[in-house]
Amino acid sequence: MLVLGGGIGGVLGAHIFETLGFKVLLLEAGKRLGGCATSFQRDGLNYNAGATTLPGLYPGFPIDRIFKIIKFDPKLGSLINLLDPVCEVHLANRKDIKIYSDPNKTIQEVSKTFPIKDIKPFIILCIRLPETFLLHLSN
């Protein structure tokens, strides 16, 4: 099996094929693996370049399913840094919003910044949309 490109798609794809018993050759045009989800060092510091968050780790979601196929070593799980807050959004008006893994905490946080009636169903919709999309992709 020949895999062209060592971005996350190529690396995971190659690993999946290898797990399924194929002999795999991965060719990457760049100097290192990672593609749009890589990192680099400058002046002794490490920088992430591109993707920094890894959605889809919940049970049944794409990354969880891939980890099961490639029999991801749970010991390596310690390398995954589960963030909570998941991310912080810095708005131009200098108001910051933290997004938490607990939707209720996120709703409280967003409601403080945007005290709008009916913000709660909007936030729930924002949370449900990607979940539904990812679950649909997984099936």
Ligand SMILES: Cc1cc2nc3c(=O)[nH]c(=O)nc-3n(C[C@H](O)[C@H](O)[C@H](O)COP(=O)(O)OP(=O)(O)OC[C@H]3O[C@@H](n4cnc5c(N)ncnc54)[C@H](O)[C@@H]3O)c2cc1C
């Ligand atoms: C700034 C930025 C932030 C992002 N943040 C997030 C995030 O937080 N969370 C998230 O989920 N996603 C994020 N993304 C999107 C995510 O990084 C990409 O969707 C993902 O990395 C794409 O992976 P890929 O393997 O499909 O393609 P790529 O990463 O583009 O990899 C393709 C690889 O193929 C190589 N290649 C191309 N042509 C050839 C050839 N002919 N022969 C050999 N090799 C070749 C390239 O050098 C490259 O390494 C971000 C993207 C960017 C740019």
